[in-house]
Amino acid sequence: MNEWKQVDPLMLHQGEKVLKALLESGHSAYFVGGCVRDELMGRPVHDMDIATSAKPEAVMELFERTIPTGLQHGTVTVLMEDIPFEVTTFRRESQYEDHRRPAAVEFVDGIIEDLQRRDFTMNAIARSLDGRLTDPFHGEADIRGGVVRCVGKAEERFEEDALRMVRAVRFASVFGFRPVKSLWRALIKGRDKLSFVAMERIRAELERVVLGPDPLRGMELLRRSQLLHYAKVPLNEANTAPKQRLERLAVLPHLAAEPGELRWSMLLQGLGVSGGEAAAKMKQWTFPNHMAQAAARIILFDEAWCEARGASSKTGTDRLRQSWIELQILFGKTTAELWLRRQHQWLASQHGDRSADLPRLQELGRELEQEQKWFLEVPVQHLQDLAIRGNDVLVVSEKKGGPWLGELMKHILLLVANQELPNEKEPLLEYVKAVVKHNES
Known part of the structure; x- marks a missing residue:
């Protein structure tokens, strides 16, 4: 050399x-x-x-x-x-x-x-x-042989620093190496010591697994070893997630250049963490609050949209489009856009998989084109995008403010977003007058 x-x-x-x-x-x-x-x-x-x-x-x-x-x-x-x-x-x-x-x-x-x-x-x-x-x-011989082996006795190395167990998984995942039997036995025997390691250090190693070339291998090793069950903040889902669900994580290398919240939303969902649990789980794992909340919103959006898609056979395309708009308004344009990017990358990753269901992928591709079109067509996203303000509504209605005002403004926002009303001041105020008159009659 x-x-x-x-x-x-x-x-x-x-x-x-x-x-x-x-x-x-x-x-x-x-x-x-x-x-x-x-x-x-x-x-x-x-x-x-x-x-x-x-x-x-x-x-x-x-x-x-x-x-x-x-x-x-x-x-x-x-x-x-x-x-x-x-x-x-x-x-x-x-x-x-x-x-x-x-x-x-x-x-x-x-x-x-x-x-x-x-x-x-x-x-x-x-x-x-x-x-x-x-x-x-x-x-050098171990590198040529593609194995991860501890210096000396693995039990002693893990006794010294328990994080080395997670590092062993990371190296096996990133390099495509195989842990030798003595290391794996020592890891299983000593995994309870991981509870002594700060979550920041474990998270840093997990991030390297996620950003590596084969995160699926890393997550499978973590699942088999049940290491994360013994962390200070256990991630028990990693131990029980079926291999079929973990296979969705094969998209993670395609997300390396994407925002962190997008990658972590896919990882947590692949492990079976729900949108309602995701933010709390990530904050316990010392992620910044803004990333935890953003990842949770992507998962919640996905859960709600999958439910709407599932009901679309009964409701029809028009109602499905309305559901998309409602969710985009509810979760925000940024979340909807990140979900679209995540879905696009996942579909791209599947086209190289010979075992993939090609007709199903083609159908999902058509659905994604439709969803992208709906996303771009939404003319307003927030109440401040409307051509009228709450005070305008109070003036023409000659009523006092209250909860009704907020509800009406949200309703108008959805109508404009769905292009059932133009975002112009006079037509919107005429609609307000008609609603007030109807409610009083």
């Missing part, structure tokens, strides 16, 4: 300058972890971490621009042309507290002892400046 092929040339040049400076000062230094792993796998390298025998103070003295990122753990961020490099002193870790973090770290002199503390063999490989690998746990 002599030349880097997956690294941006500027990043590589600056990273090698960091290594050279450390070596010329009499220290040992290596590229380590994800950058070495990804290079071996032919995957793009996004950052380059460095391990060194130099103590943090020596690193900070050696380089002009540094950030004391985590001095207690031996980590200093070195900035080279505004490119950050995490430089960490060789270390070993003492007993872990609450299966989350080491109680203390001890700096050591050798790279092998530093690699020994890492989670998986694929991440325990170091590369010297001249391209030689230090691979005491045969991580």
